Amino acid sequence: MTSPAPTEIQPGDGGDRPPKPSGTVPRRIALLVLFIVAVVWSISGLDISMERLRSAPGDAWKIFRFMFPPDFSGEIERGVIGKVFESVYIAWIGTMIAATISLPLAFLAATNVAPMWIRVPMRQFFNAIRAVPELIVAVVLLAVTGLGPWAGALAIGLHSVGTLGKLSTETIESADTGPIEAVEACGGRWISAMRWGVLPQVLPIIISYWLFRFEINIRASAVLGMIGAGGVGSELVQQLNFRNFPAVGAVLIFTVVVVLIIDTVSSAVRRRIIQGGSHKAEDSSRDAEALNDLTGIQIR
Amino acid sequence: MATATVVRPKRPRPRIRSLIIAIGLIAFTIFAGRKVGFTLTTVINLGNLPDNPFVDTIWDKGKIWSLFWPIPWDWVFNRQNVIDPLLETFQIAIISSLIGCSLALPISFAMSRLTTPNWPIYILSKVVMNVVRAVPDLFWAKLLVVAIGIGAFAGAWALSIFSLAVMVKLFSETIDGADPRPLEAAQAAGGRHIPAVRTGVLPTVFPAYVAYALYVFELNIRASLVIGLVGAGGIGRVIETQRQVFEFDRVLGILILIFFVVLVIEQISVAIRKRLV
Numbered sequence: 001m002t003s004p005a006p007t008e009i010q011p012g013d014g015g016d017r018p019p020k021p022s023g024t025v026p027r028r029i030a031l032l033v034l035f036i037v038a039v040v041w042s043i044s045g046l047d048i049s050m051e052r053l054r055s056a057p058g059d060a061w062k063i064f065r066f067m068f069p070p071d072f073s074g075e076i077e078r079g080v081i082g083k084v085f086e087s088v089y090i091a092w093i094g095t096m097i098a099a100t101i102s103l104p105l106a107f108l109a110a111t112n113v114a115p116m117w118i119r120v121p122m123r124q125f126f127n128a129i130r131a132v133p134e135l136i137v138a139v140v141l142l143a144v145t146g147l148g149p150w151a152g153a154l155a156i157g158l159h160s161v162g163t164l165g166k167l168s169t170e171t172i173e174s175a176d177t178g179p180i181e182a183v184e185a186c187g188g189r190w191i192s193a194m195r196w197g198v199l200p201q202v203l204p205i206i207i208s209y210w211l212f213r214f215e216i217n218i219r220a221s222a223v224l225g226m227i228g229a230g231g232v233g234s235e236l237v238q239q240l241n242f243r244n245f246p247a248v249g250a251v252l253i254f255t256v257v258v259v260l261i262i263d264t265v266s267s268a269v270r271r272r273i274i275q276g277g278s279h280k281a282e283d284s285s286r287d288a289e290a291l292n293d294l295t296g297i298q299i300r
Numbered sequence: 301m302a303t304a305t306v307v308r309p310k311r312p313r314p315r316i317r318s319l320i321i322a323i324g325l326i327a328f329t330i331f332a333g334r335k336v337g338f339t340l341t342t343v344i345n346l347g348n349l350p351d352n353p354f355v356d357t358i359w360d361k362g363k364i365w366s367l368f369w370p371i372p373w374d375w376v377f378n379r380q381n382v383i384d385p386l387l388e389t390f391q392i393a394i395i396s397s398l399i400g401c402s403l404a405l406p407i408s409f410a411m412s413r414l415t416t417p418n419w420p421i422y423i424l425s426k427v428v429m430n431v432v433r434a435v436p437d438l439f440w441a442k443l444l445v446v447a448i449g450i451g452a453f454a455g456a457w458a459l460s461i462f463s464l465a466v467m468v469k470l471f472s473e474t475i476d477g478a479d480p481r482p483l484e485a486a487q488a489a490g491g492r493h494i495p496a497v498r499t500g501v502l503p504t505v506f507p508a509y510v511a512y513a514l515y516v517f518e519l520n521i522r523a524s525l526v527i528g529l530v531g532a533g534g535i536g537r538v539i540e541t542q543r544q545v546f547e548f549d550r551v552l553g554i555l556i557l558i559f560f561v562v563l564v565i566e567q568i569s570v571a572i573r574k575r576l577v
Contacts, residue, residue, distance in 0.1 A: 045391040136526065240446050
């Protein structure tokens with residue numbers, strides 16, 4: 001039994017530790033102070049009293065308890081399944097509108113295939129659309145078109161043009177330029193280069209973004225119902241206003257089940273589309289990329 | 301003189317399965333379009349709006365723009381009308397981001413395969429959080445408005461819950477992808493679970509945590525603009541009341557203001573995140 005001689009480590013012996021970078025401490029304190037000021041300002045503005053704070057969880061729990069057992073049969077009689085599907089239809093049509101509008105526009109916004117004079121305004125256009133929440137679009141559209149699922153689909157479609165346009169643009173920018181050169185060398189025009197050189201490369205990825213957006217739009221269309229654009233949201237608001245909590249529970253459960261099913265199916269399809277396509281990438285890294293494109297967050 | 305004969309590769313036949321899928325999708329789209337009331341004719345008739353009693357009675361079809369124009373800027377920039385609710389919106393977003401992100405830190409560690417203390421907690425937290433996330437944010441807002449009363453308080457609650465669910469999903473996946481070796485080292489050195497996670501995993505994932513927190517804050521700003529539409533405080537309440545009395549010019553003014561606010565905040569947030577990550 002020979003044990004290797006242990007190296008002597010004294011407590012507090014940080015001999016070759018690098019020195020702490022200077023200048024971080026004041027900056028940290030400044031950030032902390034800023035943070036605390038922001039929080040205190042927010043709390044003071046929301047008139048949160050101790051009394052309300054204490055009673056709120058109890059009230060919320062009471063409502064939650066009223067929802068059980070959920071009144072499934074009554075809700076089915078009122079046609080909640082049709083309403084849930086109406087939300088799905090709205091989301092689908094909205095996604096289709098956005099897909100048809102954003103695909104050609106994305107070609108006009110990509111750095112590698114579009115000239116400067118059209119690219120810059122197109123990008124700003126996408127950014128501008130993305131900045132307006134779809135509910136706000138819907139509020140304006142409802143004023144123009146009247147109440148109904150039609151306006152909801154249009155609002156979702158218009159809003160999604162922004163995100164889908166941005167994602168598609170970035171996909172086109174990452175495409176291999178070899179096929180474009182090949183088409184141009186054969187004397188093809190710009191449009192043929194796009195059709196035969198770029199589109200086959202990027203379409204699988206862009207379609208997977210469409211599906212990704214469809215998942216988001218399902219939630220958006222459920223919400224749009226709350227302000228009168230049809231779908232499951234209107235049913236929820238109605239039952240809540242009647243204080244018919246078992247029915248509310250049933251509506252919520254139907255919504256959650258449908259959302260989860262569609263999320264699961266859609267992400268499975270997305271995985272297949274991407275892995276069957278030219279870009280063989282791990283699904284998780286695709287998700288990370290999609291997130292990065294949406295938000296600018298880099299995941300290592 | 302040998303002429304090289306170029307043999308073209310055969311064009312692959314369309315597979316039956318993809319054909320069926322394509323037809324199915326087209327059929328579904330048409331069916332959904334009919335259900336929604338969005339058919340080819342409505343697209344063609346986009347110029348002249350659908351015959352809608354609501355539209356017809358409220359105004360003359362040709363004069364829609366006169367409803368939105370001119371924008372009463374002095375009304376919009378009035379402190380009481382718009383600016384105060386807008387500040388309330390920010391307050392809701394700040395508070396709910398703080399609550400959601402702080403709660404998310406322990407729950408994310410419980411929800412990651414790498415750092416979960418035990419399987420029952422892992423599965424329970426995962427299921428609960430997935431269900432919470434499947435309920436849209438405005439549903440939470442409306443439910444809490446009914447439960448604890450109209451106003452910003454309910455809105456802050458709703459957004460806290462929703463940002464918790466979003467944050468937990470993003471962050472627990474980052475923890476899943478973290479390097480397991482420091483954790484193993486800490487455990488091999490005899491560290492108990494929480495100290496081992498604290499020293500072995502937290503430092504490597506903390507930058508991502510901060511970046512996500514900023515992203516969640518941005519999400520909350522956007523969400524808090526609209527939760528007022530269901531009575532949960534903030535600028536949305538103003539939009540809703542003005543919409544109900546058909547003051548669409550004011551609505552449009554608020555929308556333009558919101559548009560610039562969102563744009564500026566997004567730019568700031570992106571700049572901060574770029575420096576962080």
